[in-house]
Each structure stands twice: as structure tokens, then as C-alpha cells.
Amino acid sequence: MIEDIIQILVLIGMMITAYLSVKSRDLMECAILLGVFSFLLSLEFFILQAPDVAIAEAGIGAGLTTAIFVMAVRKTTRWEVEE
Amino acid sequence: MIFNLPFITVIIVMFFGFYAMVFRRNLIKVVIGLDLVESAVNLFLVSLGYVKGGVAPIYTSAPSTHMVLPTPQALTLTSIVIGVATTAMLLSFCMVIYKHYGTLDTRKVRRLEE
Amino acid sequence: MISIWLVAALILMICIFLAIARAVAGPTLADRVVALDTINTLIVAIMIILSVVYSEVIYVDIAIVYALLSFVATLYMAKYIEGGF
Amino acid sequence: MRNVLMSIVFLILLAFMLYVAINPGDFGSSTGEHFVFGAPKFTDMDNYFIHNGQNQTAANNIVTSIVFDYRGFDTLGEASVLFTAVLGVGVVLRLLGGGRNDE
């Protein structure tokens, strides 16, 4: 029962962060929210009994992809719509 | 109903991704949308293999056969690595495009190309 | 005995939601990064607790990987704020 | 105008897919209750892996034995996808700071 509630909360958090990361105009905010999305996805994999995938998602999705996004935003522009 | 929530999440996240890819004009936003779609597909695969009350497919304690299905997890591993490869390549494209055009807006890029 | 762990995980999950609120609302970038950092810590705690719930020893490895790697993401964010690279 | 049209198409698709996700139909009818979803009418391939994976490949982790043994060729392909991406990044970023200055 409580497990289900935890899982539901994780999923709702994923939906919220996905929506906000699409909606926001600040690409850094998008990157951060995408990071949060990735963390929650990793937790969801953990709950779904997939430890291999959870490690991969934690390492690649949460660590490296965020870093790559931050670097790409650094080398380009921070705001989605200029002027 | 409540056990379908992973699948509803998959659909909703996937459509957010599509929304970002189709309606947003920033190239990095497109990549973000792609990332979201890919995460949604990964979640779909993993939750497809979930067995209620099952344990991870690793023989640690007594030989239990009540395990979650292992194949989707293997496929998801492949898919995750492919996803990070694609993301890295697309972002490097973005960097080069910004270098040459000074903008990431797709419409402006197209206009500058003429 | 199991239920206390689950309740603890639930409460931590609610805490994560509050932190997400800060990550969304935060006026400056630094606020969001602080929220991200907090979420990392809380998720590590949840993972450790859940590995007790599932009574799978090896799941703690994920928490370790997580604690190590989310730090790197935080550092990249901080370096961005600082104006580095 | 185009945006409105696209939005409508999107919403219809979303509604359809949500309907499918909420009502799995015969997707899980036969063996039902202990699967969250899916409940493949067939589970024989996964059962084969679970029962024989440890004997045949001598690895405790069935996922690893699938990734590197039963479907090892996929892994080779995936590694070459990563290789391709690295080559692609190298090709694209080769002019500024990427190639000549360091090598």
C-alpha cells in the first residue's frame, strides 16, 4: 500500500518535472529539471526492481547527461528566445 | 487502474517530449524533448517486465524463480547508452550551429541559410 | 517493523516534492541548484531505506553510485553559475 | 493555424494513447493478476533465461548474461553506436579546439 503511494508520488513528480522542463524558457532551468527528472526516473527503476538499469540511469542520465547539457548551454546561449 | 500509472506516465511524458520537439523552436529544446521521449520509452520497457512481488533477476539469496523479466532490462541498458550517444552528438551539432549562426532559433537559422 | 521504513520513505518522498517546489520557484539559478543538491541527498536516503524494505543487499550499490555521481552534476552547475569553463 | 491543427492532432493522439494505457484490454487478460501490466500471454523466453541462464553462462546476474551472452551481438552494436557518436562529435568539433591544437 505505502509502496504504491511512494511509486505514485515518484511518477507524479516525473510528470511535473517533465512538464516544467518543457515549459520553461530558461534553458539552465530546463537542464536542472531534466536532472531532477532523471533522478526520479532512476528511483522509479529502483522501485521496479531493475538495479542494473537504475545504476546506468544514475550514472549516465543523472551524471553525464546533465554535465553535457550544462556545457552545451554554456557554449551556446542560456535563454530560449533571444531579444 | 492504479497499476497503469507507469503507462499513463509514459504516454504523458512522451507527449511532452513531442510537444517540445514540434512546437518549440529552440534546438536545445528539441534535444530535451528527444531525451524525454527516450526516457519515456525506457520506462515503458522496464515497467513492461515488472512482475508484482518479483525480485531483481540476480541470484543472490536462495534460488527464487519469482523474478521480474530480465529481457526488457537488457534492452533498456542498450537503449540508455544509445540515448546518451545521440544526445551528445546532437548537442555538439547545436554548439557548432550556434557558432556559425549566432542563434539557436530554428526559424532564424533557416532564414540565415537562404 | 517493515512499515516504519516505508513510512520514512514516504515522508522523504514528500520532502522531495517540497524541494521540487523550490527548484521550480527559485528566483535565481543558485536556488535551483541548492534544491537539486537537496533532492540528491534525499534520494540517496530513500534508496538506502528501500533496499532494506526489499531486503536486497546489493541495492545499496546504486545509492553509492548515486551519491558519488550527483555530486559531479552539482559541480558542473556551480561552475556554470560561476561563469567558468 | 498550423499550430492549432497540430495541437488538435496531438490531443486526439494523446487521448487515444491514454485510453489504451488505461484500458489494457486483452493485453493482460490471460494470466493477469500478478503482473502490473503487459502480462504477456507468453513468458517462455524470459522463463528460459531465468531458469537456464545461471547454468549456461555461470553468471549470477541474469541481465548481464543476457546482455553479454544471449544478446551479445546487440551489445556489440551498441558499443559501435557509442563509437560512432564519438567519431561524430570529433568530426563536428574538429576545427575549434577539437583537433589540431592538441594532437
Next chain:
Amino acid sequence: MNPWDLIMNNAPALAIAIPLLGAFVTPLINRAGRKAMLVWVIAVLAFTEFIALLLVYQVNTYGIQVYVFGANPHTLTVPPDSGGIPVRIIFTIDGMSAFTALISATLGLVVGIYSVGSEKFQTAQEKFFALLLLLVVGMMGMALTGDIFNFFVFLEINSLAAAALVSYHLNKGKAVEAAFKYAVVSSIGALMILFAIAILYGEYDALNMAMIAQRMYQTGFSTYDMIAMTLILVTLAMKCGAVPMHYWVPDGYGEAPGGTSAILVVASQASLYGLFRMSFTVFGLSANTSSLGWFMIILGLLSMFIGVTMAFLQHDIKRLMAYHAVSQTGYMLLGVGVGLATLGTAAFNQYGLYAMEGGIFHIINHALYKGLLFLTAGAIIYRVGTSDLNKMGGLAHSMKFTAVFFLIGAFAIAGIPPFNGFASKLMIYESVYQLNPFLAIVAAIVSMLTLASFLKVFHSAFLGPKIYDVKEVPKSMLFAMSILAFFIILFGIFPNIAIHYLVAPAAHALANPLGYITKVLGGGA
């Protein structure tokens, strides 16, 4: 075990493994110098071509070949203790697979030879050639595999390698923008295919194409199959450049370096192969093949007509050829679509099979002459430095061989008799006319428009006063073009060679999904 037996037994695996090994070694071997790297790459491509020929020989001699990765022995598709299911990755090579693999390997070899000359002054050449090898791997893998997830992986290799190749000449960001578009389209398509694979997996717990087809036939065609089929077919139609989803084609082909556009044509034909394979083998038993066939026919008609109309508006030589590629893809879809629409009826033996043979023959013809045309376009750009038709002129004075090759290609694409385009187009007209005369009329009109368009190009690029004082292109490029020209004339004069050894086995293999399933699963179905 002597080496010859080893090669004979493991030919399907070697067809993938050798170019892959070559690609991995290429950046390392570049340390020993450019010459060594080039020799290595050409040797690997030649060996791949040899293996592809061997595969065609094996299929024609011994029937459908299977190769199971990691099994003992390598033909053991179904382990005895598994209860009749294939558990490992299986390569299944029938006529159509071998046909596509042969085209991929041939064009790979030709473009490899061509690029030795045309990319002489670029930096990071070892990356270019490694990517070329990987692209060949992707196409061969898509053609040979019998496993649906493996298909996805090779599709992904194909897309990423093609995108990286498109961006190779950075060209003030234009090429990179085209590559970005191509990569996004391919990735989203691949993700949709993965989604469809997940649905199919969730329903049938199988990843082998034959197994999925058999189980789908047993349990009936459900809504989920419908969703999966739509996703897969639409995506593959997008990847091969059929009309409603063709917007990436001109950018991608137009910005690709030198002769690489030629191999991109084959890359999209590998997607076309995937489209045929999925619709015939996987869904062909259960779904309504008639409506699927009409779907293909309509796509084909739209592609033919809109492609050739758009081509008239272009003044960039490569973009123009790219639109013609869209238009020619329509012929293949039309021919095979007629076959699919009549599959299982009496009309199939009457003219359906003939139409399919025409469509499949057109695949190889298109690869040859569109490859030749793109190579000549690359040669022009290599010497002149621009791709704008309005700025060209008088090139026939100095680049005589290129002009001749261009004429051969142009006549072939327009379907003038002594060249190979005529043979396949005639087959398509004759058979399609029996299904519906309107289709044949449209095809004939499109063919004439194509001729007009290419005459315009020839006039503006090669005729007229001498503007540029240029030399003929390097010998390696001429050699590559002459190979293709030779095959165009050969297949034009003796079409029976191609039809007997390549096309007819392919058409029969596609039309007989039960044979495929029986070979993999060993009886039953």
C-alpha cells in the same frame, strides 16, 4: 578447420564483423600514415563485397541461411530444452537480404574508392573512413538481421553514422544544420520503432521476427499490433524518404560531402528493405495486405509526382538530384505495393509477382544510376567549388569523362532503352497497367518529366561556353564512376543476369513468408 570452411560457415557473421573490426582499427592505424589507412579501408571494403557475393551465392545455392550468434552449432535456431522458441539473435538471410547486402557492399566499395580522391584535402580523414565503414555495417546489419531489436540497433548505427557523414564538410554550419535535422528525424523514428518493439515484445514475449509473425498469426491481429505496425511502417517510410515525410531528404543529400550522397541513397534503401521486410514477413500473414499494399501504392504515387515537381524548382544540383531520389523511391514503392496488394490472390501470379520483380529490380538500378549521378555531382563540385546550377556552364569542354558518365546516368534514370532504368520501368509499367491503368500513366508521365529535368541540368552544367578552366577529376574518382557505369550498361543490355541471380530470388523470398518462418522455427507455423 581450414580458413575457407571457416569463412563459408561464418559468412553472415563476418559480413558484419569484418567491416566493424575495420572501423575500430581505422583510427588506430592512421598513426602509421594516411596511405596505410586508405589501403586498410579499401581492403576491408573489398573483403566485405566478397562476403556479400558469397552470401548471394549461398542463398541461391542452398536456400535460406540462418546464423545463430553464440549457439553451438551455429545453425541451432531453437535450443532443444527451450520448448520451441528461439532465444538468441538469429541472422536470417533470404534472397532479399542478400540482395540488399550486396547493394550496400558494392556502393560502399565504390564510394570508398571515390572518396580517396575527393576527400584528399580534408582533415580528420580517418574519422570519415571509419564512419563510412560503420555506415556499411549499419546497412548490412539491417539487411541481414532477423531480430527486431537488432534491427533497431543497426538502424541507430546507420542514422548516426549518416548524420555524422552529412556534417563532415562543415560548410559554414549549413551541413551541420542539415545533419542536425537528419539526426533528429532519425532518432525520433528509431525511438518510435523501439516503442513498437516494446509493444510487440510485451504482447508476444519474442524478439525474433519469425516468432512474432507466427504468434501474431496464432492469436489474431489485435489493436496493439495495429499501433505497432503503424509506428513501424510510418517511421520506415519516413526514413526512406517517401513524400509526406520527405523534408529531410534534400538537406541531407544536398549537404553530404562528395560521393557520400550516393551511399546515403543506399542507406535509405536499407530502410526501404526494412519496410518491405516488416510488411511482408512480420505483418504479412495477419494484417490486411490489400490495404497495406494500397497504402504503399499511394505513398509511391505521391512520392513520384511531388518529388519530380519539386525537382523542377531547384537550382542546386545536389538538391535537385535529391528530389529525384524521392521520386524514384516512388517507383519501388509502387511496384512492391502492387505485389503486396495482390498477395494471396490469383492476380498475384498473373502480374503481382512481375510488379514486385520490377520494383525490386528498380532498387538496384536506382542505387547504381543515382549513385553515379551523385558521384558526378560530387566531381563537379570538387572541381568547380559551387553547387549552384546557374553558376556552372561549359564543363563538357574540360571534364569529358564526367560529362559522359553524367549522360549515362541521366539516360538511365529517364528510362532510355539501352540503359538499365528502361528494363525495370518497363516491368513496372506493364504489370501495374493491369491493376489500374491510371497508375501506369502517372508513372510514364513522371518518367518523361525526369528526362526533361535532367536534360535541363545537362544543358546548364556541361554545355555552353567555357567558363571554368578546370582539369578532369583524379583517377580514383573516375575509376569509381566507371564501375557504376559499367554495371548500368551491363544490366541495361542483359537484364536477365540481374533478374535471374538477384531479383527473382528476392521477390520470391518476400512473397513467401511461410518459408522464412519455417526455416527459423523448424516446421510448424
Next chain:
Amino acid sequence: MLADYLIWIFIIIGLIFNGLGVIGLLRFPDVYTRLHAATKATTFGSIFTSLGVVTLAFWKLYETGNTANLVLSIHTLIAIACLLLTNPVGAHAIARAAYRSGVKPKMAVVDRLEEVNQDD
């Protein structure tokens, strides 16, 4: 039964600190105070919940002698060490970055760092 009480105490301490930290994150006025509340308190709280796990593992090891619990406790201790090592440094990096990027403390009256920098 001592272990049970100990676990309860650890968990409750951990939860209280985590909750307080998150509330501080929500309610405090500027970056530095939020950082102070969030990182310090949640690190402390997470360590305490993890200590509860360690206690449970040791207790089970003592009761059943199953070595799996030893592995659990060791790995949890490693995780605690990771948290202890990474979190303060992350907080330091964020604070420094925020200061350098020009975010001012909201209600501070003295800014010693600025004075020091001016002296240089």
C-alpha cells in the same frame, strides 16, 4: 529489543532533520540561508536514517549470523562516507559560485569577503 528502540530513535531524528531542512529550503529568504538549511540539515538527517539501517544490519547479523547483513552494513557505511564527503563540498561550490555571480545576501549587514577582496 534495544535495537528496535535505537532504530526508531535514529529514524525519527533523521526524518525530523530532513523535514526541517526542506522547510528551511522553502521558507528562508535567500540563497545562502537556504543552502545552510538544506545541505546541513539533510546531510545530517540522511546520515541518521542510514545509521538506522546500519543498526538494523548489525542487529540481524548478531541474531542470525547471516553475512549478507555485514555486507549491507559495510555498503551503507560507504554510502554515508560518500554523502559526508560530497555534500559539504557541493554546498561550498554552490555558495562560492553564487557569491561570485553577484547574488547578495538579503539581510546581511557586513560582508567580510568583499572587504577582504577589496584589500587585495
Next chain:
Amino acid sequence: MMSKIVRTQANFLYPFILIFGFYVVAHGHITPGGGFQGGAVIATGVALVAVAYGYDTIKKWIKKTHLTAAEGIGLLCFIITAFIGLSTSFFYNFLANSGLIFGNRVPYGINPGYLNTAGTLPIMNLAVGIEVLGGLSVIIMYMMAYGREVKQ
């Protein structure tokens, strides 16, 4: 280059991440993890050092060519391991249950690491680990390097 605290911490943490990454790689067939995950962990360690010291310092220590070479060599090991089984079939696990090196059976249950098991799997894990380490690190390095000359 970040502050001294971060650099010291990176110095301290980097060997730890390295060891942990190799643990994940080497125990891939016993505990969760494997070549990809471990490689990603080690690559993140490289990213940590890179972000702590800045690109100008790090490029003297880690050459991109070395990382590319590591990637190629890892892939070569992987495909050669697959080639050795060719007399039976490509990717044949010729070592499993053979009693040779890596040829033992894993016993059930939690164990401190019976690494001498699972046939070619540990070799492939290691090869893929090296490959992923090289590939992801070199992506990070390329992206950090890009566009630096313009700013100065």
C-alpha cells in the same frame, strides 16, 4: 579552475570513484552493474577532475588521443573475444563451464565475489568498460575544448 577545497576533494574522491568503478565493472556478473555502468562511473570521475581543475590544466594530464586509443582498444578486445569463439559461432561463450580460467560455476547466494566464473563475460565486461570510459570521457573533453580559443 575551481576553489582549492573542491580541488582537494577531487583529488581525494577521484581514486575512490576509480576503485568503485572498477568494482562495478569487475563484479558485473555477480552484482548489479557491468561494463557500461562501471565505464560511465569512471568517465564521470574524469569529468569530476576536468571540472575541478579546468580544461587548461587537465589537457596536460589526459590526452584525447589516449582516450580515443583506449576506446579503440576496448572495442578491439571485445570483438576479438567474440572472434575467438568463431570456430563454433560468433560470440560463443567458449569459457563457460569449461573449468579453465573464468570457467567455474557461480554458487548460489551472496558471496564475496567469485570472480573466476562466467566464461567470457568478465572479459567482455572489462573490454566494454574500457571502451565506455574512453568514449564518454572523450566526449566530455571535446565539448570542454570547443570554442576556447575564441574567448581568449
